[in-house]
Amino acid sequence: MDVLLNNLDLFGPFFLTTIELFALAAVGSLVFGTILAMLRVSPVPVFRAIGTAYVTIVRNTPLTLVFAFFVFAYPLLNIVKVSYFTAAVVSLTVYTSAFICEVVRSGINTVPVGQAEAGRALGLNFGQILGQVVLPQALRSVVPPMISTLIALLKNSTIAGGFSVSEAGAIRSYISERGDNQMVALLWVALGFIILVSVLSFVQRSLEKRWSVAR
């Protein structure tokens, strides 16, 4: 308990930063991941190729490498200066989008082909079929894997601690220099993550209940 109370000035703001990182990257990757999934199922071959290439490259690249790129290589290109926090949000979004894309695509695959054909018969174009018929059903059926991906994102955010973002993953280094027992500190950090993940699990359960599709 001492380790937590002595260092509340670390745990509070650092976990807050973790939550901010998570929230921004989650919104970003849900939007971008869904767009990628739309690219991957689009009838235009070039779009499909772009989507596939993105997923193949990013999903096969370790997250630390993505971080290292945005923090050390990107600034050398002299395009737009970004803060380390922004770089972390971008890295996490770029990385998680590839996984969200595949989750959404698997959801799209659960929607029977007949529905798209029926939509076409009614005169809907590709965008309307996807946006009004297929995607709403697809998203409903992929709640559990989607939340799993977001939980992974939450935990992956600790990598930002090594790239100049003061978040929960950096707490241990601080405690070690302050001389408190870092194993105890790690247990508190773990507890913090259990609480955050419980919230996400709760969201998952209530969404599943509300969105369950009768087949």
Place this chain on the structure above:
Amino acid sequence: MRIRTLAVGLLAGSLLLTACGKEGTPASPGGDASGANTAALPTYTVAQNVDLAGSPVFTKIKSAGSITIGVKDDQPGLGFKDPTTGKFGGFDIEIARMVAAGLGFGEDKIKYTTVDSAAREQAISNGQVDLYVGTYTITDKRKALVSFAGPYFQAGQGLLVRADDNSITGPQTLKGKKVCSVTGSTPIQRVRDQGLTEPGNIVEFQKYSQCIDKLQSKDVDAVTTDDAILKGYAAQDNTMKVVGEPFSKEPYGIGLNKNDKVLRDKIDDLLQASLDDGTWQKIYNATLGKSGSTATKPTIVKY
């Protein structure tokens, strides 16, 4: 097929780009990559029939036949691993060699293990390393977790800036400047606590070499940590310089198991002997002394 080639090209390109940002340390002329003058280094006589009754760690290393020493591998002049030969060199490494020889273990019986700052206490108390020699500042709080022999060096917090930058002369001139150090390290916590620069200008990475990269690419204006570490970098690359007086006291000790007073006393004796017979001075001159600055001999504190 074209797409696949494109994808491979992009992947290779991004890997190359990230590689650019990695720690690349040019070898300094007139010495090995650690910045040490190998020819001027002293040699150590390996002690025979050392017996430390009542020392659990010594009993363990004696029966293992080799000693495991925790070190740093990315601090030129102090603890540095030459990427081409895989050999360790520097002031801390020489101290480690000297102590190991005094305990009866020659160079071939030493196993160096790289341990980062944040993992030191755990590595020592878990027994993953028998000794730790790597810019390890003795503090009262740490003494509750591990023991310290020494100090074998007296360092203090300093500032490293680009050689052509005259706007930073000491801690009071840091306002509005970007300052970099290792995540959560004491120097950066001091900068934050004393408000030497704005919180938004504090940059933290996992390794000093990453801060050095950022200093050279002008993304940060100063790197702060113990002057010994900074002198090592400055000695190796003359585009950077150490400025101002040290503004803290960082006595470096050899970390070892908390419950081993016998071994600690033995190492204290070995350090004292090296200070008395000039070995310590020789080690300093051949390593950190190459930066041109002198060092005062530390006073061993037995406890």
